[in-house]
Amino acid sequence: MKTEEFQFKLDARTMPADPVELRGKSRDSGKMIILDRSAATIEHSEFPSICDHLQSGDLLVLNDSYMLSNTLSFRHGEELVKITLYGHEPDESSIVFIASGHKMSLGLTLTSSDDDQLTCVFIAPLPDQLWQVKFSSAERLMETLDKFGLRCDETIHLNPTYWRTAPEAYRSVYAKKPGSLEIPSAGLHFSSELLARIADKGVEIANITLHVGATEILAVRHISEEEIENHKVRSEYFEVSAESAAQISKAMDENRRVVAVGTTVMRTLESLALHNSPKVTVQAQAGWTDLYIYPGFQFKVVNALLTNLHRPRSSHIVLTAAFAGKDLVMRSYAEILDRGGYEFDMFGDSMLIV
Secondary structure (H helix, E strand, O other): OEHHHHOOOOOHHHOOOOOHHHHOOOHHHOEEEEEEOOOOEEEEEEHHHHHHHOOOOOEEEEEOEEEOOOEEEEEEOOEEEEEEEEEEOOOOOEEEEEOOOOOOOOOOEEEEOOOOOOEEEEEEEEOOOEEEEEEOOHHHHHHHHHHHOEOOOOOOOOOHHHHHHOHHHHOOOOOOEEEEOOOOHHHHHOOHHHHHHHHHOOOEEEEEEEEOOHHHOHHHHEOOOOEHHHOOOOOEEEEEOHHHHHHHHHHHHOOOOEEEEOHHHHHHHHHHOOOOOOOOOOOOEEEEEOOOOOOOOOOOOOOEEEEEOOOOOEHHHHHHHHHHOHHHHHHHHHHHHHHOOOOOOOOOOEEEEO
8 A cells, every 4th residue: 555645734833742731721622533434424523522432331441651751861981972762672672862963883882971880782773863772771771761861852842841840741640650752642631530431431441551662753653665564663562461451351252342542552452462363362461562553454352442643654544544444534634634723643632433
Protein backbone atom coordinates (compact mmCIF):
# COMPACT_ATOMS: atom_id res chain seq x y z
CA MET A 1 0.00 0.00 0.00
CA LYS A 2 1.34 3.44 -0.96
CA THR A 3 2.33 5.68 1.93
CA GLU A 4 1.09 8.73 0.01
CA GLU A 5 -2.46 7.45 0.61
CA PHE A 6 -1.99 8.59 4.22
CA GLN A 7 -0.75 12.06 3.32
CA PHE A 8 -2.60 15.26 4.22
CA LYS A 9 -1.60 18.82 5.07
CA LEU A 10 -1.40 19.53 8.79
CA ASP A 11 -0.81 23.00 10.25
CA ALA A 12 1.73 22.93 13.08
CA ARG A 13 -0.55 25.28 15.02
CA THR A 14 -3.03 22.42 15.43
CA MET A 15 -0.48 20.44 17.51
CA PRO A 16 -0.44 21.90 21.05
CA ALA A 17 2.85 22.02 22.91
CA ASP A 18 1.34 21.63 26.39
CA PRO A 19 -1.22 19.37 28.12
CA VAL A 20 -4.78 20.72 28.34
CA GLU A 21 -4.58 21.32 32.10
CA LEU A 22 -1.73 23.77 31.52
CA ARG A 23 -3.91 25.57 28.99
CA GLY A 24 -6.74 26.19 31.42
CA LYS A 25 -8.92 23.25 30.36
CA SER A 26 -10.06 20.06 32.07
CA ARG A 27 -8.65 16.69 31.02
CA ASP A 28 -11.90 15.40 29.55
CA SER A 29 -12.87 18.60 27.72
CA GLY A 30 -11.51 17.64 24.31
CA LYS A 31 -13.27 16.76 21.11
CA MET A 32 -13.76 13.13 20.07
CA ILE A 33 -14.64 11.65 16.70
CA ILE A 34 -16.35 8.25 16.71
CA LEU A 35 -15.91 5.75 13.88
CA ASP A 36 -18.40 2.88 13.70
CA ARG A 37 -16.77 0.16 11.62
CA SER A 38 -19.89 -1.92 11.00
CA ALA A 39 -22.03 1.02 9.90
CA ALA A 40 -19.14 2.94 8.28
CA THR A 41 -20.36 6.10 10.01
CA ILE A 42 -18.57 9.08 11.54
CA GLU A 43 -19.83 11.08 14.53
CA HIS A 44 -18.35 14.25 15.97
CA SER A 45 -18.69 14.63 19.74
CA GLU A 46 -16.95 15.58 23.01
CA PHE A 47 -14.79 13.19 25.02
CA PRO A 48 -17.18 12.63 27.97
CA SER A 49 -19.61 11.00 25.51
CA ILE A 50 -17.31 7.97 25.57
CA CYS A 51 -19.58 6.77 28.38
CA ASP A 52 -22.38 6.44 25.82
CA HIS A 53 -20.25 4.21 23.62
CA LEU A 54 -18.97 1.86 26.33
CA GLN A 55 -21.21 -0.99 27.45
CA SER A 56 -21.61 -2.93 30.67
CA GLY A 57 -19.26 -5.90 30.42
CA ASP A 58 -16.68 -4.15 28.24
CA LEU A 59 -13.06 -4.55 29.36
CA LEU A 60 -11.24 -1.21 29.20
CA VAL A 61 -7.48 -1.83 29.05
CA LEU A 62 -5.17 0.99 30.19
CA ASN A 63 -1.41 1.50 29.98
CA ASP A 64 -0.21 2.47 33.47
CA SER A 65 3.28 3.61 32.39
CA TYR A 66 4.31 7.25 32.68
CA MET A 67 7.04 9.37 31.18
CA LEU A 68 10.36 10.15 32.86
CA SER A 69 12.86 12.86 32.10
CA ASN A 70 15.08 11.69 29.25
CA THR A 71 18.19 13.88 29.13
CA LEU A 72 21.36 13.85 31.24
CA SER A 73 24.74 15.56 31.01
CA PHE A 74 27.90 13.46 30.58
CA ARG A 75 31.51 14.59 30.69
CA HIS A 76 33.49 14.50 27.46
CA GLY A 77 36.93 15.89 28.28
CA GLU A 78 36.40 19.51 29.36
CA GLU A 79 32.92 19.79 27.87
CA LEU A 80 29.49 18.49 28.81
CA VAL A 81 27.47 16.46 26.33
CA LYS A 82 23.71 16.20 26.70
CA ILE A 83 22.60 12.63 26.01
CA THR A 84 18.90 12.20 25.25
CA LEU A 85 17.54 8.71 25.77
CA TYR A 86 15.02 7.63 23.11
CA GLY A 87 14.51 3.96 23.82
CA HIS A 88 15.84 0.65 25.06
CA GLU A 89 16.64 -2.51 23.15
CA PRO A 90 16.09 -6.19 24.06
CA ASP A 91 19.88 -6.72 24.34
CA GLU A 92 19.97 -4.17 27.22
CA SER A 93 21.47 -1.46 25.03
CA SER A 94 19.78 1.92 24.51
CA ILE A 95 19.16 4.36 21.68
CA VAL A 96 20.27 7.94 22.36
CA PHE A 97 20.37 11.24 20.49
CA ILE A 98 23.51 13.39 20.38
CA ALA A 99 23.17 17.01 19.30
CA SER A 100 25.21 18.08 16.27
CA GLY A 101 28.65 19.45 17.05
CA HIS A 102 29.63 16.59 19.34
CA LYS A 103 31.89 13.98 17.76
CA MET A 104 31.38 10.56 19.29
CA SER A 105 33.33 7.42 18.36
CA LEU A 106 32.99 3.67 18.74
CA GLY A 107 34.01 2.44 22.18
CA LEU A 108 34.03 5.93 23.72
CA THR A 109 33.03 5.89 27.41
CA LEU A 110 31.50 8.95 29.08
CA THR A 111 30.69 9.46 32.76
CA SER A 112 27.59 11.20 34.09
CA SER A 113 28.21 14.65 35.53
CA ASP A 114 25.63 13.86 38.23
CA ASP A 115 26.69 10.32 39.19
CA ASP A 116 30.24 9.02 38.79
CA GLN A 117 28.96 5.44 38.84
CA LEU A 118 26.85 5.93 35.73
CA THR A 119 28.76 5.51 32.47
CA CYS A 120 27.76 5.35 28.82
CA VAL A 121 29.68 3.34 26.19
CA PHE A 122 29.08 4.09 22.50
CA ILE A 123 28.43 0.87 20.57
CA ALA A 124 27.24 1.80 17.07
CA PRO A 125 26.21 4.91 15.11
CA LEU A 126 22.65 5.09 13.74
CA PRO A 127 20.96 7.52 11.31
CA ASP A 128 19.64 10.94 12.37
CA GLN A 129 22.33 11.64 15.00
CA LEU A 130 21.31 8.56 16.99
CA TRP A 131 23.69 6.12 18.68
CA GLN A 132 23.32 2.70 20.21
CA VAL A 133 24.93 2.79 23.65
CA LYS A 134 25.28 0.70 26.80
CA PHE A 135 24.76 2.24 30.24
CA SER A 136 26.56 0.73 33.22
CA SER A 137 23.31 0.15 35.14
CA ALA A 138 19.71 0.39 33.99
CA GLU A 139 18.52 0.89 37.56
CA ARG A 140 21.04 3.67 38.23
CA LEU A 141 20.10 5.28 34.90
CA MET A 142 16.42 5.45 35.89
CA GLU A 143 17.29 6.83 39.34
CA THR A 144 19.56 9.50 37.85
CA LEU A 145 16.98 10.51 35.25
CA ASP A 146 14.34 10.83 37.94
CA LYS A 147 16.58 12.98 40.16
CA PHE A 148 18.58 15.07 37.69
CA GLY A 149 17.01 14.57 34.28
CA LEU A 150 15.64 17.20 31.90
CA ARG A 151 13.31 16.89 28.94
CA CYS A 152 14.86 17.62 25.56
CA ASP A 153 13.81 15.90 22.33
CA GLU A 154 12.42 16.36 18.86
CA THR A 155 8.99 14.90 19.62
CA ILE A 156 7.79 16.98 22.57
CA HIS A 157 9.40 20.33 23.38
CA LEU A 158 8.28 20.60 26.98
CA ASN A 159 8.20 23.78 28.99
CA PRO A 160 10.92 22.99 31.59
CA THR A 161 9.11 24.92 34.33
CA TYR A 162 5.86 23.07 33.74
CA TRP A 163 7.68 19.73 33.56
CA ARG A 164 9.31 20.26 36.95
CA THR A 165 6.39 21.95 38.74
CA ALA A 166 3.44 20.01 37.26
CA PRO A 167 4.69 16.59 36.09
CA GLU A 168 1.28 15.04 36.82
CA ALA A 169 -0.17 17.02 33.89
CA TYR A 170 1.96 14.87 31.56
CA ARG A 171 0.69 11.53 32.85
CA SER A 172 -2.66 9.77 33.03
CA VAL A 173 -4.57 9.81 36.31
CA TYR A 174 -4.09 6.03 36.57
CA ALA A 175 -0.35 5.96 35.80
CA LYS A 176 1.71 3.97 38.32
CA LYS A 177 4.92 2.78 36.68
CA PRO A 178 7.78 5.06 35.56
CA GLY A 179 9.68 4.03 32.47
CA SER A 180 8.28 5.61 29.31
CA LEU A 181 10.43 8.09 27.44
CA GLU A 182 7.46 9.61 25.65
CA ILE A 183 3.85 9.94 26.76
CA PRO A 184 1.26 7.15 26.45
CA SER A 185 -1.02 9.97 25.42
CA ALA A 186 -4.45 8.43 24.77
CA GLY A 187 -5.02 8.06 28.52
CA LEU A 188 -4.52 11.78 29.17
CA HIS A 189 -8.17 12.38 28.26
CA PHE A 190 -9.57 10.56 31.29
CA SER A 191 -10.34 12.35 34.54
CA SER A 192 -10.76 10.35 37.74
CA GLU A 193 -14.44 11.33 37.78
CA LEU A 194 -15.02 10.09 34.25
CA LEU A 195 -13.30 6.78 34.98
CA ALA A 196 -15.54 6.38 38.03
CA ARG A 197 -18.63 6.95 35.87
CA ILE A 198 -17.37 4.36 33.40
CA ALA A 199 -16.81 1.81 36.17
CA ASP A 200 -20.26 2.54 37.62
CA LYS A 201 -21.70 1.64 34.24
CA GLY A 202 -20.35 -1.90 34.62
CA VAL A 203 -17.22 -1.51 32.51
CA GLU A 204 -14.33 -3.62 33.82
CA ILE A 205 -10.85 -2.08 33.88
CA ALA A 206 -7.49 -3.84 33.42
CA ASN A 207 -3.97 -2.44 33.45
CA ILE A 208 -0.99 -3.40 31.32
CA THR A 209 2.39 -1.69 31.00
CA LEU A 210 4.23 -0.68 27.85
CA HIS A 211 7.12 1.75 28.27
CA VAL A 212 6.98 4.02 25.25
CA GLY A 213 10.36 4.58 23.67
CA ALA A 214 11.92 4.76 20.24
CA THR A 215 8.67 4.03 18.39
CA GLU A 216 7.71 7.66 19.15
CA ILE A 217 10.81 9.20 17.56
CA LEU A 218 9.55 11.20 14.58
CA ALA A 219 12.11 9.47 12.38
CA VAL A 220 10.56 6.13 13.40
CA ARG A 221 6.85 6.88 13.43
CA HIS A 222 7.05 8.94 10.22
CA ILE A 223 6.96 6.55 7.25
CA SER A 224 9.44 7.67 4.61
CA GLU A 225 9.24 4.45 2.58
CA GLU A 226 7.06 4.55 -0.54
CA GLU A 227 5.27 1.37 0.57
CA ILE A 228 4.01 1.15 4.16
CA GLU A 229 4.96 -2.54 4.27
CA ASN A 230 8.65 -1.60 4.07
CA HIS A 231 8.57 0.52 7.24
CA LYS A 232 9.94 -0.78 10.55
CA VAL A 233 9.31 0.19 14.17
CA ARG A 234 11.62 -0.37 17.13
CA SER A 235 11.17 -2.67 20.12
CA GLU A 236 9.46 -1.57 23.32
CA TYR A 237 9.21 -3.32 26.69
CA PHE A 238 5.86 -4.49 28.07
CA GLU A 239 4.49 -6.31 31.10
CA VAL A 240 1.13 -8.05 31.51
CA SER A 241 0.35 -9.41 34.96
CA ALA A 242 -1.41 -12.69 35.71
CA GLU A 243 -4.47 -10.76 36.90
CA SER A 244 -4.71 -8.70 33.72
CA ALA A 245 -4.07 -11.71 31.48
CA ALA A 246 -6.92 -13.53 33.24
CA GLN A 247 -9.23 -10.53 32.77
CA ILE A 248 -8.40 -10.33 29.06
CA SER A 249 -8.82 -14.07 28.50
CA LYS A 250 -12.13 -14.13 30.36
CA ALA A 251 -13.51 -11.22 28.34
CA MET A 252 -12.49 -12.92 25.10
CA ASP A 253 -13.99 -16.24 26.20
CA GLU A 254 -17.28 -14.53 27.08
CA ASN A 255 -17.35 -12.53 23.82
CA ARG A 256 -17.17 -9.23 25.69
CA ARG A 257 -15.50 -6.28 24.00
CA VAL A 258 -11.86 -5.56 24.76
CA VAL A 259 -11.31 -1.80 24.43
CA ALA A 260 -7.70 -0.66 24.01
CA VAL A 261 -6.81 2.82 25.27
CA GLY A 262 -3.99 3.84 22.96
CA THR A 263 -1.85 2.29 20.27
CA THR A 264 0.53 1.15 23.03
CA VAL A 265 -2.20 -1.05 24.50
CA MET A 266 -3.22 -2.25 21.04
CA ARG A 267 0.33 -3.34 20.22
CA THR A 268 0.76 -5.06 23.59
CA LEU A 269 -2.52 -6.98 23.46
CA GLU A 270 -2.08 -8.12 19.89
CA SER A 271 1.52 -9.13 20.65
CA LEU A 272 0.20 -11.45 23.38
CA ALA A 273 -1.90 -13.33 20.84
CA LEU A 274 0.27 -12.93 17.76
CA HIS A 275 1.09 -16.64 17.45
CA ASN A 276 -2.13 -17.92 19.02
CA SER A 277 -5.22 -19.26 17.36
CA PRO A 278 -8.25 -16.96 17.78
CA LYS A 279 -9.80 -17.07 21.28
CA VAL A 280 -6.78 -18.86 22.78
CA THR A 281 -6.09 -17.81 26.37
CA VAL A 282 -3.40 -15.13 26.64
CA GLN A 283 -0.62 -15.66 29.14
CA ALA A 284 0.95 -13.30 31.66
CA GLN A 285 4.34 -12.24 30.37
CA ALA A 286 7.00 -9.57 30.20
CA GLY A 287 9.04 -8.99 27.08
CA TRP A 288 9.64 -6.90 24.01
CA THR A 289 7.44 -6.16 21.04
CA ASP A 290 8.40 -4.77 17.67
CA LEU A 291 4.93 -5.42 16.27
CA TYR A 292 4.11 -3.10 13.36
CA ILE A 293 0.39 -3.10 12.55
CA TYR A 294 -0.72 -2.01 9.08
CA PRO A 295 -3.67 -2.90 6.79
CA GLY A 296 -3.98 -6.64 6.36
CA PHE A 297 -3.19 -7.39 10.00
CA GLN A 298 -5.51 -9.94 11.62
CA PHE A 299 -6.70 -8.69 15.01
CA LYS A 300 -7.30 -11.37 17.65
CA VAL A 301 -7.89 -9.48 20.90
CA VAL A 302 -9.01 -5.86 20.51
CA ASN A 303 -12.59 -4.95 19.59
CA ALA A 304 -12.49 -1.17 20.07
CA LEU A 305 -9.73 1.44 20.15
CA LEU A 306 -9.35 4.89 21.67
CA THR A 307 -6.48 6.84 20.19
CA ASN A 308 -5.34 10.40 19.53
CA LEU A 309 -5.48 12.22 16.21
CA HIS A 310 -2.26 11.38 14.41
CA ARG A 311 0.15 13.00 12.03
CA PRO A 312 0.06 12.12 8.32
CA ARG A 313 2.30 9.30 7.06
CA SER A 314 2.74 7.94 10.59
CA SER A 315 2.82 4.36 11.80
CA HIS A 316 0.03 5.35 14.19
CA ILE A 317 -2.44 6.42 11.51
CA VAL A 318 -1.57 3.28 9.55
CA LEU A 319 -2.46 1.22 12.65
CA THR A 320 -5.87 2.89 12.89
CA ALA A 321 -6.41 2.21 9.19
CA ALA A 322 -5.63 -1.47 9.77
CA PHE A 323 -8.29 -1.56 12.47
CA ALA A 324 -11.05 0.63 10.99
CA GLY A 325 -10.28 0.42 7.28
CA LYS A 326 -8.29 2.99 5.31
CA ASP A 327 -11.28 4.55 3.57
CA LEU A 328 -13.20 5.21 6.79
CA VAL A 329 -10.13 6.55 8.59
CA MET A 330 -9.07 8.89 5.79
CA ARG A 331 -12.67 10.07 5.30
CA SER A 332 -12.76 10.93 9.00
CA TYR A 333 -9.54 12.93 8.74
CA ALA A 334 -10.93 14.79 5.74
CA GLU A 335 -13.96 15.75 7.84
CA ILE A 336 -11.76 16.78 10.77
CA LEU A 337 -9.67 19.06 8.57
CA ASP A 338 -12.73 20.47 6.81
CA ARG A 339 -14.54 21.29 10.07
CA GLY A 340 -11.47 22.72 11.78
CA GLY A 341 -11.06 23.23 15.50
CA TYR A 342 -9.52 19.82 16.16
CA GLU A 343 -6.10 19.43 17.77
CA PHE A 344 -3.60 16.70 16.86
CA ASP A 345 -0.79 14.63 18.33
CA MET A 346 0.21 14.08 21.98
CA PHE A 347 -1.91 16.80 23.56
CA GLY A 348 -4.67 16.87 20.97
CA ASP A 349 -8.15 15.41 20.58
CA SER A 350 -9.20 11.77 20.31
CA MET A 351 -10.77 9.15 18.08
CA LEU A 352 -12.86 6.21 19.25
CA ILE A 353 -13.16 3.27 16.83
CA VAL A 354 -15.88 0.75 17.64
